[in-house]
Amino acid sequence: MWFRNARVFRFTKPFDITPEQLEEKLTADAFKPCGPQETTRQGWVSPLGKHGDLLVHSAGGYHLVALRKEEKVLPGPVIKEMVEEKAEAIEAEQGRKVRKKEKDELKEEVMLEMLPRAFSRNRRSFAYLAPQDGVLVVDAGSAKQAEDLASALRQSLGSLPVRPPALEQAPSFTFTGWLDESIDLPGAIELGMECELKDPSEDGGVVRCKGMDLRAEEIQNHLEAGMQVTKLALTWDENVSFVLDEEFGIRRLKFGETLQEKLEEVDSDDAAAKFDAAFSLMTLELSRLIPGLLEAMGGEDKSAIIEEQN
Structure with a gap:
C-alpha cells in the first residue's frame, strides 16, 4: 500500500473519530453497483479489496479509506450513429425534418436502451485521516480528484472541516x-x-x-x-x-x-x-x-x- 500521489488537506479545527465510528458512518454509503438505468455510482469499499471486509483500515492512529466509482461506458460514435438512424427513419416515415430538440430526446432514449448492456469502468481512490497530525491525505493526481473524495467523505460524516494548507509564501x-x-x-x-x-x-x-x-x-x-x-x-x-x-x-x-x-x-x-x-x-x-x-x-x-x- 504505497500512495502514488499525496494531496494534503489541513483540519481547520480539532477533529477526532474512532475507527468504529468511521466504519459506522461509511457503512451507510457503502458501494453498490449501478442499476440498469444508472450511468454512475460511487461508495466506500474495503481498502484491502478481497483481503478485507471492513471499510476502514487503521494503524497507528491513521485511518485508511477507499472510494469506488463505477461509470458506464457508452461509446459516443455508436450513440451518434443510432440517433442518426432513428432520425432518418422518422424523416422517411413522416416526411418532416427532425430538429435538434427531438434529436436530444432520441439521444436520451438511445442511452437508456444501451445502459443495461454497457461496459463498466471502475476506479478506486484512497485517502487516510490523520487526526493527530491534523491532516487528511488523498492519493490523487489532481486537486479536483482530491476534492471529490473529500466531498464524498464530508457527505458521509456530516462534517469534515478541512481545506488545503495555506502557505505564507507562494x-x-x-x-x-x-x-x-x-x-x-x-x-x-x-x-x-x-x-x-x-x-x-x-x-x-x-x-x-x-x-x-x-x-x-x-x-x-x-x-x-x-x-x-x-x-x-x-x-x-x-x-x-x-x-x-x-x-x-x-x-x-x-x-x-x-x-x-x-x-x-x-x-x-x-x-x-x-x-x-x-x-x-x-x-x-x-x-x-x-x-x-x-x-x-x-x-x-x-x-x-x-x-x-x-
Whole structure:
C-alpha cells in the first residue's frame, strides 16, 4: 500500500473519530453497483479489496479509506450513429425534418436502451485521516480528484472541516529561489532533474525540463528572463522522491530502498499483514515529510486554524 500521489488537506479545527465510528458512518454509503438505468455510482469499499471486509483500515492512529466509482461506458460514435438512424427513419416515415430538440430526446432514449448492456469502468481512490497530525491525505493526481473524495467523505460524516494548507509564501517563489540560489535549499531536500517554468505574463510560455541538471546555465537563463518555477522534482531525506507543484500537490511519489527493505523484513505470506506493514511505513514517512515540506516552503499560515484547547 504505497500512495502514488499525496494531496494534503489541513483540519481547520480539532477533529477526532474512532475507527468504529468511521466504519459506522461509511457503512451507510457503502458501494453498490449501478442499476440498469444508472450511468454512475460511487461508495466506500474495503481498502484491502478481497483481503478485507471492513471499510476502514487503521494503524497507528491513521485511518485508511477507499472510494469506488463505477461509470458506464457508452461509446459516443455508436450513440451518434443510432440517433442518426432513428432520425432518418422518422424523416422517411413522416416526411418532416427532425430538429435538434427531438434529436436530444432520441439521444436520451438511445442511452437508456444501451445502459443495461454497457461496459463498466471502475476506479478506486484512497485517502487516510490523520487526526493527530491534523491532516487528511488523498492519493490523487489532481486537486479536483482530491476534492471529490473529500466531498464524498464530508457527505458521509456530516462534517469534515478541512481545506488545503495555506502557505505564507507562494510555492513558485520558493521553487524559483531554490534554483537561482536566492533562497537556501534545506538540508533534507535534494534537487531532482525535472522542473517546469512559466512566464508569468498573460500570454507567457511554458518550459518543461527533464533529465537535466537544474543548476545548468540554460535554466538559469530562463530564470534571469523572469520565468518562475511551478513544478520541481525533489528528494526528501534521501528516502522519498516526488514532484511538487505550485498547489502543494505531491505527485509521482517513490519510496526509497530503505523503506522497501523494511517491508521485505516482514516475515509473512499474509497479504493483509504485508498491506498493514506498508501502510504503517508509508504513513510514518509522510508524517515526517508533510510538516517538513511545509516548513521548507516558508511556513504555513495557521491564522484560520482553531487549535485544540487544554
